[in-house]
Amino acid sequence: MRTIGMDLGVSSAHTAIVADETGAFITPVLPLHTSATELDRLLARAAEGSSLEQLQVVMEPTGMAWFPPAIYLTRRGVTVYLVNAQQAAALRHFYSRYAKSDRIDAKVLARMPLVNGDHLHRLALPSDSTQACQRACKQLDRLVSQITAIGNRMLDTDRFAWPGLKLSIFSGQLSPAARWFREHWYNPQRVIHAGAEAIRQEWRASGVDPEDPGDWADDLVEAATQVLLLYGDEGDYLDFDLLQAEVSREQEQLRYL
Numbered sequence: 393m394r395t396i397g398m399d400l401g402v403s404s405a406h407t408a409i410v411a412d413e414t415g416a417f418i419t420p421v422l423p424l425h426t427s428a429t430e431l432d433r434l435l436a437r438a439a440e441g442s443s444l445e446q447l448q449v450v451m452e453p454t455g456m457a458w459f460p461p462a463i464y465l466t467r468r469g470v471t472v473y474l475v476n477a478q479q480a481a482a483l484r485h486f487y488s489r490y491a492k493s494d495r496i497d498a499k500v501l502a503r504m505p506l507v508n509g510d511h512l513h514r515l516a517l518p519s520d521s522t523q524a525c526q527r528a529c530k531q532l533d534r535l536v537s538q539i540t541a542i543g544n545r546m547l548d549t550d551r552f553a554w555p556g557l558k559l560s561i562f563s564g565q566l567s568p569a570a571r572w573f574r575e576h577w578y579n580p581q582r583v584i585h586a587g588a589e590a591i592r593q594e595w596r597a598s599g600v601d602p603e604d605p606g607d608w609a610d611d612l613v614e615a616a617t618q619v620l621l622l623y624g625d626e627g628d629y630l631d632f633d634l635l636q637a638e639v640s641r642e643q644e645q646l647r648y649l
Contacts (some may be wrong), residue, residue: 394442399501407498409502431465449473452503465541472515473512537647549642556619557615561615568604568605579631580632
């Protein structure tokens with residue numbers, strides 16, 4: 393059984409070397425890229441005087457760089473092994489004392505079946521739907537994290553821009569009325585200038601939430617009054633129009649997510 397040790401590069405070329413059953417190298421280190429032509433060339437070189445059935449490949453799972461060659465090699469009937477993370481860490485720690493780089497190179501990988509063959513596990517490629525589910529779960533986790541972060545930022549902005557504003561006057565932080573308030577009436581000067589009744593009429597005319605009569609408009613005017621008593625109406629330190637644009641962008645991103 394011949395072993396190909398393949399050191400995968402993410403943004404650079406891969407390197408590979410072939411060892412026989414005794415661990416002796418029968419090829420020099422060979423550069424290659426992820427392409428069917430170059431992988432076929434490697435297999436032909438490795439199988440000289442033998443056959444593909446007598447070949448195995450050992451790789452370290454570097455990102456997803458292992459995935460395309462692993463599929464191609466498996467389709468060609470070549471046995472593929474991935475060094476697990478624990479093995480990789482142990483080997484990296486050991487060889488880093490004797491090498492300039494902490495990467496596990498192709499020569500080390502080619503000799504893995506002799507050095508630690510009992511702990512090599514043949515790669516079992518998951519189905520396309522299984523991989524899709526795995527990717528979707530990771531994506532969902534990222535989206536939930538983004539949603540939580542945006543909600544927290546919006547709440548933090550509300551707290552400093554409208555101190556004393558009781559969001560309980562709306563049915564919730566992300567209720568239709570709360571969103572509409574941020575998009576249209578985040579400037580306390582405009583709130584006071586318009587008055588509760590005008591805001592209430594505009595809210596009802598918007599049709600955003602027909603079941604909400606807008607009774608919160610009176611509390612909103614009172615909160616705006618308190619904000620200006622605190623910050624003043626000069627606008628020297630807070631530009632509420634820019635704040636409104638900011639929270640509107642956050643809400644739009646949140647809506648998309």
